[in-house]
Amino acid sequence: MSNKYLTLELSLDKQGEITNKPTSSSSNNAILNFGDVIYIYEGPKEVYIGQTKHFYTRHQEHFDHDLSFIVGAYKRVIVLFGKLVNQLSLDDIEKQLITYITIDIEKGKKSIEIDNATAGNNSPEYDYQSDVQSDLLVPFWQELYEKGFVQNKDLSEVKKSLLFKYSPFHQLSKEQLRVIKTIICSDQLSEENFLIDGLAGTGKTVVLTNLAARLAQLYPEKKIAVIVKSNWTKAGKSIFDAYGLKNIQVTTALKFIRDKKSVDYALIDEAHRLRRYYSKGNHVTQDIFKDKKGNYDPEKNELELVSKNAKRLVLFYDSSQSIRPSDIPENVFQAFLRDHNFKKLDLKQEYRISIHEDRNHQFTGNDYLNGVRSFLQLDTRPFNKALFSSYKTNPDAYFGVADSISDLFDYLNQMENYQNNTIDRVLAGYTRPWLSKKNKTTFDWTEGNRHWKWNSTNEGWITKITSRNEIGSVHAIQGVDLNYAGVIVSTDLRLINGKLVASIDDYKDTNGKFKKDDYDPDKFTSFIKDIYYVLLSRAMNGIRVYFEDPKLREYFENWIND
Incomplete structure (x- = not known):
């Protein structure tokens, strides 16, 4: 075991009493008095992840008030603590474990619950962040596997999942975080909309999933539509479902328009691919471009029609990826932005491509x-x-x-x-x-x-x-x-x-x-x-x-x- 962290595995009876409290006063003091800890409850059908400063107090609160604990869903808990687990690293460790364990159980029979609304937090960079990854998370994952808390032995395999790439708990760059904070902190009473402009690989979809998750947890009473191309609906639904984000609807622009259900936020990925009325093509979508008399209206387009049922819009956009004449023309798109109070936010740094150093050059x-x-x-x-x-x-x-x-x-x-x-x-x-x-x-x-x-x-x-x-x-x-x-x-x-x-x-x-x-x-x-x-x-x-x-x-x- 790494000497940079410690763990305690505690067994629970049906009433939630810990049946094997540690005899070591040092272990008890670490959890009771001064310990920042991450804890993972595990049962036959559910996993619960959280963080706290006073584990025993938090444990009792769970069994006094939380339904899944009261009904005896959890049989044991593992508590992670030590010198690498502190106020600087706590959010980072918790978010990474939430992402990894969610992916691990995605195809299993368990569900996951998350404490502390972590999707709304961002963990700042800290000096020993690489040590947390190599000296804590990797060996701790191995320990979780050996103890039967997780199913996948190799953490690197977990990281190859689509759920990892687009996780709403993904660590953001300063640029990406700035964009999200600007939108969340904007005056909720204003009618300001946002255009997120970025070339391929700048992380527009990662920003979208993070933004949707944070809005969903900040405003659980609000309805959020995540509008994507049809090739991404299945992946999008699996991502938000896996993390238990219930007030997010993943749909296409066409389905959203036809459903005619109002939402508080519409986040539109690949907004450059929204369609206009174009008599050649769009045979599936033609009906949405008709006026009240049943005639086709050449001025109608999906962006305008989506806006009728969304209080606020956030568009993720790259004009270089418009690929059909039925896509809304650039001049029409820009006119809509001007007329509907859009604020433009840029993503400039490319993140998708990972080029290892060449023998004689270093490329980006x-x-x-x-x-x-x-x-x-x-x-x-x-x-x-x-x-x-x-x-x-x-x-x-x-x-x-x-x-x-x-x-x-x-x-x-x-x-x-x-x-x-x-x-x-x-x-x-x-x-x-x-x-x-x-x-x-x-x-x-x-x-x-x-x-x-x-x-x-x-x-x-x-x-x-x-x-x-x-x-x-x-x-x-x-x-x-x-x-x-x-x-x-x-x-x-x-x-x-x-x-x-x-x-x-x-x-x-x-x-x-x-x-x-x-x-x-x-x-x-x-x-x-x-x-x-x-x-x-x-x-x-x-x-x-x-x-x-x-x-x-x-x-x-x-x-x-x-």
Whole structure:
């Protein structure tokens, strides 16, 4: 056991009496008199986590007043204390244990209860935070496993879960915390709305889950809608359900509009993908854009319709990820913001991409994303171009170029041999018709004697077991983090006279094309570039790219060496 913390495991009878109080006066004094402690109650069906300064007093309060304790749900409790458990670290340790244990029991038969409304607290940084992780949490988790308090032996495996990545108890950066505090501390009597503006990887979804949880606990009487794309509804519901946040509704914009139920807060992820009336496409959603006479109203859009049933709006937005002509145009979006008293808050620091130090260079996630945007001719921002060529001498490089689609799948297989339980997928531009949608025996992609299908669904695709052997489009992956990715840059992006131009003949997403009388080649090219920006910005730990067009690969090689 680590000498930087101590534990006591106490057994309970049906009345909650501790049957094995420690005989050591030091242990009793640590809990009774001066001890900051974390405690975890465990029973056949429930787990309860909390913190206190006076454990025995708090224990008696639980059994006098809390229903789950009175009915004898808990059979034992483990108490954590010691020199690393104090006022500086207490919130941090508790929040991490809440997240880990929630993930551990997610698929089990137990439920979890949390003391102290910890989702509303933020634990500031402190000098020995790394020691708490390595010298307390890791060995303490091993002890919990050996004593049967948790099911998963390896804490690193727990951290690979989607629930960990988007946990509403996630430690926030100063920038992310500033955004949340600004919204929570704003005058509740005002009608101020908020736009959270950030590029890919700046943690918009993590901020959303944290904000929703804090609002839910601060205002349990208020109704909160978390509005997401259909590919994220299942994950979103599992996150908030796992943490017992009851006054949060996870839904899509379309369902929210059709339900016509008023809420106090509507938090909208991927707000750049909200739709407008557009006669081509949107066949499922057309009815919401009709006026009272049953005629389509070209001025209607999902943002306006959501706002009618939400007292306050918080939008999470990146204009670089608008990918269809049915998305609300930028000028219409900005006009809505001006007319509805929105305050803009920025997220600038990239967090998704984790690039380990190269043999000769140290790269950052911002280097990678800025480089992607430069290659796609979206804009020019400073970056270290060596990041995109280091794979030629470093097989472990974050970025690399593959020679085939098969090589992309082989790359993911290789990385999974090194790291189990990672979330890895192959993604592509929409240059093959989705034939397998109607004929399950048909394959959409073929290369030699190997073949693959498109993503079998958009909603919840990332959590489906079969998705690892499918190829995902942007509609299945937007807003999702992967560990490793293979990306097919397909023939819908061409090089013409030194410029990247979209090829409408190669693009097979019917709803992604303009109407014939509304076709704008420059805007269409922007959509295709934005799609690849999304696909190329999903991977946290590594990515390999295959260029279907040899001329585009040649352009990339020249761009590296320029």
